[in-house]
Amino acid sequence: MNQLFPIFIKLNQIHTLLVGGGNVAMEKFQALVSNDNALNLNIVAKEIVPEFEMLIKQYPQIKLNIRPFEINDLENMQLVIAATNNRELNEQLRELTTFNNILFNAADKPELCDFYLGSIVKKGDLKVAISTNGKSPTIAKRIKELLNEMLPEEIDETLSLMSAYREQLKGDFEYKVKKLNEHTKNILRHER
Missing domain, CATH: 3.30.160 (Double Stranded RNA Binding Domain)
Structure with missing residues (x-):
């Protein structure tokens, strides 16, 4: 049974820690910055692949520590992503994040995760x-x-127009929803 609750997180408003410096960590990093390149991110890696280190340099607000993980790395963190092939470290991170009420994801280890990317x-x-x-x-x-x-490529333009239309509508919430539903019912009809 699928019990996942989808949410969208404002990465620039929370503190995130990425543990790992290999190709998988670089993939997770790219996923994070592609969604918000102004995110608050700390990276801790015992070693880092050169391509990843070069990529990080494009984001001056991101802090990189090339050293082993330390418990105080969790201070003020709200989200932790482990991208290591070290099972013991991943399990330690799982325990520490649970104890400190921090959301946790371990790459390719769904049984350890609070959330998936x-x-x-x-x-x-x-x-x-x-x-x-x-x-x-x-x-x-x-x-x-x-x-x-x-x-459609013009979906962003449509979103802007709908936002403006919504702002012009007068009436209670139920009325606005009814009018917006009427206005949008044919937008995504797929022609065959």
Whole structure:
């Protein structure tokens, strides 16, 4: 049974820690910065691949510590992502984050995770997250490709127009929802 509750986090308003410096950590880093390049991120890695280190230098607000993880690295953190191949460290991070009420994700270890990083479809201000409850990232990727093809390029312009229309509407919440539903019912009709 899928019990995931989808939320969108404002990464620039919370403190995130990424533990790891290899290719998987670089992939997680790219996912984070592609969603908010102004995020508050600390990275701790015993070693780091040169491509990842060069990439980090493009984001001056990101703090990089090339050394082993230390418990005080969790201070003020609200989100921790482990991208290491060190099972003991991942399990230690799981315990510490649980004790400190910090949300935790371990790459490729769904049993240790509080949340998953889903596939993201992004067109301007529209963002759609896709999850398969950790069962098939490949299927999530295929659905992402399908949605990218289906969603019109002008969707961002449509969102701006709808926002302006919503601001002009007078009446209670129920009336506004009814009018917005009437106005948008044909927007995404797929012609065959």
